[in-house]
Amino acid sequence: MPENDRLSGCLDEINVDFVEREATPQLLMNLSIQLHLSGLSLSDTVSFLEVFGVDRVRSTVHNWVHKADLQPESGRSPNHVAVDETVIQLDDEQYWLYAAVDPDSNDLLHTKLEPTRTNVIADQFFAELREKHDVDDAIFLVDGAVPLHRACEKHGLDFRYERHGNRNSVERVFRKVKHRTICFSNCFSNAEAETADEWLRSFAFAWNLLI
Known part of the structure; x- marks a missing residue:
């Protein structure tokens, strides 16, 4: 699968409807979540947003990732x-x-x-x-x-x-x-352990779409 197809698929799978009164465009929020899970630090993700004139702190991106509640899809039948x-x-x-x-x-x-x-x-x-x-x-x-x-x-x-x-x-x-x-x-x-557990499930979601 071409890299841009995997990228688009990942963006489509991320739901940020949990955010209320958030001025950041949803596309940038989705992309920030994906970039962080794919390997970008929180600090670098914030710097990425600044390129588009969006001023956010690391804790904001951190909260986006966890509130998105991402996890690997179920229903697989592996051999x-x-x-x-x-x-x-x-x-x-x-x-x-x-x-x-x-x-x-x-x-x-x-x-x-x-x-x-x-x-x-x-x-x-x-x-x-x-x-x-x-x-x-x-x-x-x-x-x-x-x-x-x-x-x-x-x-x-x-x-x-x-x-x-x-x-x-x-x-x-x-x-x-x-x-x-x-x-x-x-x-x-x-x-907290619960936070780390949530991040690992989010990482698994991104891993499956981007590897």
């Missing part, structure tokens, strides 16, 4: 699902990001940020994933994490231990997320 977990830093605290990716398309299917990693949390993640997508006949690609194995067994899902290969898709997503949080620490610095 394979790569699932993994990784540590995400929120100030001085560590959280666990769970993610499921369709390795055939590299699309993010579901994300969840949790304060720890347990069998119960892994089970809940798989339950949410099954509610959102038709994955019961998919082959799940997991690493050696015992909670992921147990969750697959509990839900009766076919899974395969794989360290590399198709699981590289989820590792690629994790690298991108960590690159964003390192380069643009204003995303997760002084942020």
Whole structure:
């Protein structure tokens, strides 16, 4: 798909009707949300708006992103699902990001940020994933994490231990997320876990439309 088609599609999918009495043109609001999720820092996004004579602060763009309530579309039927977990830093605290990716398309299917990693949390993640997508006949690609194995067994899902290969898709997503949080620490610095979780869902939305 041509790059401009993906760009137009993403803009069309962003609904900013939540904004009342906002003088910023909706097209610029949509584009600012997309640019930030695609890799632009809040400061640079504000500078982008200034080019068009729009004076906004970083917190305004931040609020646009979160109030848009973006998240990956449901109803997918992937043949394979790569699932993994990784540590995400929120100030001085560590959280666990769970993610499921369709390795055939590299699309993010579901994300969840949790304060720890347990069998119960892994089970809940798989339950949410099954509610959102038709994955019961998919082959799940997991690493050696015992909670992921147990969750697959509990839900009766076919899974395969794989360290590399198709699981590289989820590792690629994790690298991108960590690159964003390192380069643009204003995303997760002084942020509540709920806010970070919302941002990650918004990131997944943009990732699926722009990769």
